[in-house]
Amino acid sequence: LAKTTQPISMDSYEGQEVNITCSHNNIATNDYITWYQQFPSQGPRFIIQGYKTKVTNEVASLFIPADRKSSTLSLPRVSLSDTAVYYCLVGGPNAGNNRKLIWGLGTSLGVNP
Amino acid sequence: GAGVSQSPRYKVAKRGQDVALRCDPISGHVSLFWYQQALGQGPEFLTYFQNEAQLDKSGLPSDRFFAERPEGSVSTLKIQRTQQEDSAVYLCASSSPRLATDEQFFGPGTRLTVL
Numbered sequence: 001l002a003k004t005t006q007p008i009s010m011d012s013y014e015g016q017e018v019n020i021t022c023s024h025n026n027i028a029t030n031d032y033i034t035w036y037q038q039f040p041s042q043g044p045r046f047i048i049q050g051y052k053t054k055v056t057n058e059v060a061s062l063f064i065p066a067d068r069k070s071s072t073l074s075l076p077r078v079s080l081s082d083t084a085v086y087y088c089l090v091g092g093p094n095a096g097n098n099r100k101l102i103w104g105l106g107t108s109l110g111v112n113p
Numbered sequence: 114g115a116g117v118s119q120s121p122r123y124k125v126a127k128r129g130q131d132v133a134l135r136c137d138p139i140s141g142h143v144s145l146f147w148y149q150q151a152l153g154q155g156p157e158f159l160t161y162f163q164n165e166a167q168l169d170k171s172g173l174p175s176d177r178f179f180a181e182r183p184e185g186s187v188s189t190l191k192i193q194r195t196q197q198e199d200s201a202v203y204l205c206a207s208s209s210p211r212l213a214t215d216e217q218f219f220g221p222g223t224r225l226t227v228l
Contacts, residue, residue, distance in 0.1 A: 032215070043117070043204050043219025044156065087155055103155030 004088045009108040018075045020107050022088030025069050033064060033071045036087045038106070044087060048073070075109075083111045115139075117220035119205050125226045126195045134190045134223045138207030145188050146217060147180055148204040156204055162188060195227045 005023040012018045024033070032051050036044035048055055050062040050071070061074040075082060085106040118137045126132050138145050143164055148156035149172075158172040164185035173180070177195075182188040192199055202224050206217040 034214070034216075041221070043206065043222055044217075045219065046214070046216040049214045049216070101158070103157070105153075106155055 003102055004090055004104055006086075006088050006104065006107045008105060009110070011110045011112065012078055013112050014079055015077050018078050018082075018109060018111075020073045020075075020086055020088075020109070021070055022073070023070045024088070024090045027068050027090050031090045033062065033068075034089045034091070034101075035060070035062065035073045036089065038085045038087065047086075078109075078111045080111050080113060082109065084109060117205055117207055117218050119203075119220035119223050121223060122221060123224050123226075125228065127228055128195060128197060130195050131191065131193045132195055132225065134192075134203050134225070136188045136190070136205030136220060138186065138188070138205070139209075139218055140186075142207035142209045142218070143185075144208045144210070145182055146206045146208075147188070147190050148206065149174075150202045150204055150222070152201075159190070159203075192225075195225075197227050200225055200227045 006020060010020060032049055034049040035047040037047050038044040048057055048060050048062045050064055052064050052068060055062045063072045063074065073086060085108050087103050087106040089101045089103060091101045117139055120135045124132055145162040147159040149159055150156045160167060160173055160180045161169040162182045165182050177193045179191045180188060190203060202222040204219055204222045206219045208215060208217045
């Protein structure tokens with residue numbers, strides 16, 4: 001299974017765009033890239049998932065280069081409420097394969113006023 | 114019930130006691146997962162159910178851990194003879210293959226403290 005590497009922590013200010021990059025050099029051909037957000041005392045929450053190029057939803061964008069060995073989660077105009085831990089995961093395309101996802105430590109994002 | 118619920122939210126046990134943690138997944142979700150999350154760490158996989166079948170229990174740390182989902186909906190994670198190292202947040206998640214993504218929906222977790 002592909003292991004991911006992401007920064008342990010990042011700091012930003014309200015209104016700025018935040019980009020969190022994740023490395024996954026050993027990604028397999030059928031692996032998808034998924035990002036989750038976790039607030040203290042809550043379970044993780046799905047943000048976005050992609051396979052290649054660019055995916056955008058109402059919350060974030062996910063940029064994946066052609067070699068797929070990394071990905072970047074982009075959060076536009078962050079607010080204080082975006083302070084959380086962000087996890088990058090790589091794994092198979094169906095629920096059954098999710099069980100072996102390696103979560104790692106995630107990136108702790110702090111947003112300052 | 115719009116989301117995954119877990120009970121109790123907090124549990125304090127004396128070392129050696131047995132505990133049972135409950136998970137109510139989203140109605141109709143076939144897949145159910147249990148994770149253990151230590152303080153400051155990411156979730157670690159424990160076990161996976163598809164309906165009532167436990168398809169993978171490779172993440173259970175010892176034979177003191179047991180999980181079941183007898184009717185394919187509610188699941189219980191049981192820990193026998195609890196030890197201090199069992200102190201963690203236990204997360205339950207469910208998902209459905211009918212979704213466009215394999216998004217997992219997580220409950221709030223049960224924080225277990227073993228004294």
